[in-house]
Amino acid sequence: MHQIVKGMLYLHTHGIMHRDLTLSNLLLTTSMNIKIADFGLATQLKLPSEKHFTMCGTPNYISPEVATRSAHGLESDVWSLGCMFYAFLTGRPPFDTDTVKHTLNKVVLGEYQMPTHISAEAQDLIQQLLQKNPALRPSLSAVLDHPFMTQTGPTASKDSGSSDGGSIDSGIATISTASNATNSSSSRLQRKTRQVIGQPLPNRMAPIPSHSLHSTSSSFKSGQDWQPHLQDDLSRMGIGR
Template identity: 60%
Template structure:
């Protein structure tokens, strides 16, 4: 199958995001950026070049569709962002940043952005398609994961996040709904709408993210760094194993109050001592007290030998 590629193929314009060694065979894509949004030029790709199928998901200002390139035959996901909505909600810079960051990323645990284009009404991001929905939907349908499967997914998530953090990129919206599952049930990090690059000397205090997964420093609008993603990993692991987020309530403010107080309990009768210890090592109120991302893979929970089968290949699209 012919893969959608850049007209800037094999040119590394962003050396600070060099591919890991096991990805050097994949050509780099730096997309054309949006007329009136980021730059004043675009590639010759148009809406008519794609055949669109079913809706995969939607949000406040974007819809994602399954599609196929009429040129290459490749199946993709296309995120359609309405220009009027992002202008109205002052989100132009957010879309700029999303594309600027996502277009530079190449890792097996990160959804790939192949290309992008625009017309007078919308911006289109052409993305790698993941056929088995997201991890949140998977758990809602099938119940909590056993520890072997959760460990299997967590390793992939941590590897992807180590790649991001090695380039000082913080995701800021790591949730189970932003972890997509491929045909062979591998997990991929998606949605870089809130991601940002932490520059030396910069302070980030923006209140953003998903209530059940954001850290105390984000809720309190204190300085936040890469450690906020580590907190989110703790929330995701808890949810994978227990079936609900650790700070979940019926009201957002009540959830925020629990997050700030670090008010949660680990069902130790349900989890192994290793799983409980990893969760409590990640969900610590002070960022500096949390387990370092680089240490997660060496935690006893992660080095435990698997005793069960991993998810079978399946296709839900």
């Protein structure tokens, strides 16, 4: 966890917003060092406070503001960190369901089950990272100073997840979509050998530019405000029907 946060801090210090931080995009070297990979959706910011409105990423890890195509910035990566942290401790992402639509519903509403088997420090860090309001999420420096990150001993070691055999990224297929002017086919499907019950979740949602810019204040209104946009986005990707 320390290595991931420090890697993210390095990226954010250099104005890079990853936009697709998932467990699948973490690589482990033979010397047990973690490398952050797959910068296909990353963007370079001119200012730390710069905001974007593009909907992209992996459904289980995108933030509410990204899911609603509202203004989002570096704080959306912090949300993804919270999803990864939760998955590390429990074996599944916090908003995991059998369909993309239901997953994004839970993301926007911030509905997840807090595991009871983990320490109070771990629960507190999850709650901070998964704040629906991006302004309330901690900075990466504050994450490094959190009691969970600084503790040593049996409390830290007991916070480990046990997977039920399913996929932590949830899905039997990986869908990568990219814009290509010379290729009429905009999607690529890579089948995986494992089987998961239920409708497969794509491991990535391609960038979907917003036709209109929504203010940050509109991110967390009622479901009617975001549902039409969400359904339109899913239809354009050929999923969630």
